[in-house]
Amino acid sequence: MLKSERPIGIFDSGLGGLTVLKAVRALMPAERLVYFGDTARVPYGAKSKSAVVSFSREIADFLFAKKIKFLIVACNTASSLALEEIREISPVPVLGVITPGVGAALELAPRGGKILVTGTAATVASRAYTRALQAARRDVRVTEKACPLFVPLVEEGWCSKPLAGLVAREYLAAFRGRKIDALILGCTHYPLLKKLIARVMGPRVKIVDSALATARAARLELSRRGLLNPGRSRGECEFYVSDAPERFSSLARKLLGLKTGEVGVKRF
Amino acid sequence: MLKSERPIGIFDSGLGGLTVLKAVRALMPAERLVYFGDTARVPYGAKSKSAVVSFSREIADFLFAKKIKFLIVACNTASSLALEEIREISPVPVLGVITPGVGAALELAPRGGKILVTGTAATVASRAYTRALQAARRDVRVTEKACPLFVPLVEEGWCSKPLAGLVAREYLAAFRGRKIDALILGCTHYPLLKKLIARVMGPRVKIVDSALATARAARLELSRRGLLNPGRSRGECEFYVSDAPERFSSLARKLLGLKTGEVGVKRF
Numbered sequence: 001m002l003k004s005e006r007p008i009g010i011f012d013s014g015l016g017g018l019t020v021l022k023a024v025r026a027l028m029p030a031e032r033l034v035y036f037g038d039t040a041r042v043p044y045g046a047k048s049k050s051a052v053v054s055f056s057r058e059i060a061d062f063l064f065a066k067k068i069k070f071l072i073v074a075c076n077t078a079s080s081l082a083l084e085e086i087r088e089i090s091p092v093p094v095l096g097v098i099t100p101g102v103g104a105a106l107e108l109a110p111r112g113g114k115i116l117v118t119g120t121a122a123t124v125a126s127r128a129y130t131r132a133l134q135a136a137r138r139d140v141r142v143t144e145k146a147c148p149l150f151v152p153l154v155e156e157g158w159c160s161k162p163l164a165g166l167v168a169r170e171y172l173a174a175f176r177g178r179k180i181d182a183l184i185l186g187c188t189h190y191p192l193l194k195k196l197i198a199r200v201m202g203p204r205v206k207i208v209d210s211a212l213a214t215a216r217a218a219r220l221e222l223s224r225r226g227l228l229n230p231g232r233s234r235g236e237c238e239f240y241v242s243d244a245p246e247r248f249s250s251l252a253r254k255l256l257g258l259k260t261g262e263v264g265v266k267r268f
Numbered sequence: 269m270l271k272s273e274r275p276i277g278i279f280d281s282g283l284g285g286l287t288v289l290k291a292v293r294a295l296m297p298a299e300r301l302v303y304f305g306d307t308a309r310v311p312y313g314a315k316s317k318s319a320v321v322s323f324s325r326e327i328a329d330f331l332f333a334k335k336i337k338f339l340i341v342a343c344n345t346a347s348s349l350a351l352e353e354i355r356e357i358s359p360v361p362v363l364g365v366i367t368p369g370v371g372a373a374l375e376l377a378p379r380g381g382k383i384l385v386t387g388t389a390a391t392v393a394s395r396a397y398t399r400a401l402q403a404a405r406r407d408v409r410v411t412e413k414a415c416p417l418f419v420p421l422v423e424e425g426w427c428s429k430p431l432a433g434l435v436a437r438e439y440l441a442a443f444r445g446r447k448i449d450a451l452i453l454g455c456t457h458y459p460l461l462k463k464l465i466a467r468v469m470g471p472r473v474k475i476v477d478s479a480l481a482t483a484r485a486a487r488l489e490l491s492r493r494g495l496l497n498p499g500r501s502r503g504e505c506e507f508y509v510s511d512a513p514e515r516f517s518s519l520a521r522k523l524l525g526l527k528t529g530e531v532g533v534k535r536f
Contacts, residue, residue, distance in 0.1 A: 040316070048308065148420045156416060163438065166431040 001067075004227050007032035007238075008218070009063035009092075010072045011056075014042035015248055016151070016188030017074030018256050020097065021237070023191075023215035024072070028228065032235040034066045040243035040267065043151075044077040045122025056082040057089060058268045062240070068092060069227050072218055074188055074211075076119060080128030093221060100217035101184050101210030102132045106140065108182040108206045114141045116175055116205075118197070119186035121146040129186055143180075147171045147190075154189045157254050159196065168193065168200045176202060184208045192255060240264040269335075272495050275300035275506070276486070277331035277360075278340045279324075282310035283516055284419070284456030285342030286524050288365065289505070291459075291483035292340070296496065300503040302334045308511035308535065311419075312345040313390025324350040325357060326536045330508070336360060337495050340486055342456055342479075344387060348396030361489060368485035369452050369478030370400045374408065376450040376474040382409045384443055384473075386465070387454035389414040397454055411448075415439045415458075422457045425522050427464065436461065436468045444470060452476045460523060508532040 010021050014037050021035050036059050038044075044052050056078045063071060071094045073079050073086065079096030087094050105115050117129040124146040133142050149167050158164055183205050185191055191211045198207050222228045229235060237260070241248045245263035252258040278289050282305050289303050304327050306312075312320050324346045331339060339362045341347050341354065347364030355362050373383050385397040392414040401410050417435050426432055451473050453459055459479045466475050490496045497503060505528070509516045513531035520526040 148424060149417060152416045152420055158438070161438070163431050163434040166434065170426070170429070170431065 003069055004229050005032070005231065006067050006069035007034045007235075008070045008072060008222075009034050009036070009060075009066065009068035010074050011036040011038070011059045011063065011078075012075040012188055013038050013044040013077065015039070015155075015251055015255070018252055018258060019188050019191040019211035020072060020074035020214050022256055022258065023209075023211045024218060025237070027215045027219055028222075030229040030231040030233065030235050032229070033237045034063060034068060035237065035239045036063060036266070037239075037241045037248055039241040039248055043120070043122070044075060045120050047077075049081045052078055053082040053085045055268075056086050060086050060090060062266055064091060066238075070218065070222060071095070072214060073097065074214065076123045076128075076187055077126075080123065080126045093225065095214065095218055095221060097188065097210050097214045098128055098132055100213035101186060101208055102129065102136060103217070104210070104213040105133065105182045105184050105208045106137055108208065109137075109140050110181060112139050112141070113181040114143070114179055116180045116183045117142060117144040117186045118147050118150075118171070118183060118190060119144065120151065121148050123186055129184060143175070144186075145171060145175070150193055151187065151189045154192045154255060155251065157251075159192050164193065164196055165200070168196050172197065172200045176200070180205050182206045182208050185210055238264070240266050242267055271337055272497050273300070273499065274335050274337040275302045275503075276338045276340060276490075277302050277304070277328075277334065277336035278342050279304040279306070279327045279331065279346075280343040280456055281306050281312040281345065283307070283423075283519055283523075286520055286526060287456050287459040287479040288340060288342035288482050290524055290526065291477075291479045292486060293505070295483045295487055296490075298497040298499040298501065298503050300497070301505045302331060302336060303505065303507045304331060304534070305507075305509045305516055307509040307516055311388070311390070312343060313388050317349045320346055321350040321353045323536075324354050328354050328358060330534055332359060334506075338486065338490060339363070340482060341365065342482065344391045344396075344455055345394075348391065348394045361493065363482065363486055363489060365456065365478050365482045366396055366400055368481035369454065369476055370397065370404060371485070372478070372481040373401065373450045373452050373476045374405055376476065377405075377408050378449060380407050380409070381449040382411070382447055384448045384451045385410060385412040385454045386415050386418075386439070386451060386458060387412065388419060389416050391454055397452060411443070413439060413443070418461055419455065419457045422460045422523060423519065425519075427460050432461065432464055433468070436464050440465065440468045444468070448473050450474045450476050453478055506532070508534050510535055
């Protein structure tokens with residue numbers, strides 16, 4: 001098999017990373033994909049760096065054994081705590097979700113602009129987005145806002161219910177008058193609330209979908225390395241989780257319209 | 269020191285167990301209490317039995333070293349997965365939250381009555397309440413309903429906001445016409461939503477507060493063993509967590525009006 005015909009590996013602590021998988025499929029339909037969701041150990045948010053590094057390396061090894069050509073870490077916590085440690089053991093290029101989101105936000109923010117980062121409590125506490133944004137451009141002003149109800153709201157499939165609007169307003173209404181230029185969806189679940197968040201923030205605020213930004217960055221990187229799959233038929237997707245494959249499969253269908261087929265189980 | 273003057277140990281995966289601590293304090297103000305919240309490893313819900321057993325034993329050992337006279341496992345997951353394993357190593361009596369809640373519900377349910385159990389996804393998936401209820405009385409009919417948004421709602425301090433009412437209706441309205449006799453609050457966070465849940469369910473449905481039931485069961489057991497503290501002054505409370513003591517302290521004040529004083533940190 002040509003190296004370019006090998007699959008792309010994608011992993012997340014759970015099912016949020018499926019928004020990245022979906023964006024990758026839309027952008028590069030010929031690519032074969034292998035997804036791993038660590039549903040037995042989700043969420044990573046409250047775990048120590050050493051635990052997240054050790055879990056991420058185990059999953060990366062599992063995906064390397066699937067002969068992947070490229071690895072996407074579709075999890076904000078693992079991207080902020082374990083990216084370097086995964087790269088140390090990786091035979092293939094590794095891309096996280098933070099750098100692409102940061103790049104996309106900086107393109108949208110004018111000099112001295114204001115960026116609002118939304119994420120889980122753990123991601124916000126890590127300040128990973130603030131550090132990455134300000135390392136790239138010292139002029140931007142960054143505020144981070146944890147929105148802990150968004151993930152369970154998405155997982156319940158309640159994104160279009162009126163109460164989802166109330167929750168979004170509760171978290172974000174205070175930022176409406178503050179001249180925010182860009183809002184980063186800093187959690188892989190949040191793209192499912194994108195329209196709602198855009199409505200609450202108003203038309204002036206650009207929404208940065210880090211799933212989409214990550215898929216674009218992956219395409220650029222694969223193309224630069226001559227690794228884009230040249231095929232014309234639709235690439236296959238394989239799915240693995242560490243626990244509860246049926247729940248994963250049914251949520252993937254309910255939330256993202258994804259048909260996973262049979263979901264494999266790999267315990268560590 | 270008299271054995272009866274020793275403290276009661278209480279632990280939970282996080283801060284939910286503080287509802288039990290508060291009920292114990294109200295019922296037995298002279299008792300000294302030592303609370304441990306495993307905030308570094310919360311939530312236990314998605315973890316394997318062996319992990320929950322090992323965490324629970326570590327915490328129990330920490331509390332035994334504080335010379336406790338009685339141990340309350342104020343966590344539904346640990347109560348359903350690890351109670352026997354804690355008892356095996358415990359030099360003192362051990363009480364979980366499930367048996368007291370089950371007992372209180374059965375007192376309220378007539379022959380052939382209907383009981384609705386609310387809890388986290390993990391507690392509901394374990395079917396621990398259904399098993400305990402039906403082991404005690406085969407005539408009762410039990411339904412369990414997972415309410416995953418309740419915990420983050422409580423932790424945000426949003427219990428009295430209109431959206432809390434919408435969330436409660438979303439989960440529970442379908443049960444209103446179904447002649448439920450008793451509803452068990454099967455998660456130590458839920459007593460903070462008790463009034464709201466009672467309003468949604470209507471006056472016919474009795475709400476079983478397992479925190480209160482556990483405090484009552486503890487008093488009965490201590491009294492039976494001659495271990496009630498005979499003192500007349502208010503007993504002291506000590507608090508320990510495995511991570512983020514400031515957040516714990518501020519949530520305890522915000523959600524429960526509890527002043528924790530300095531919160532100790534014990535990592536495992």
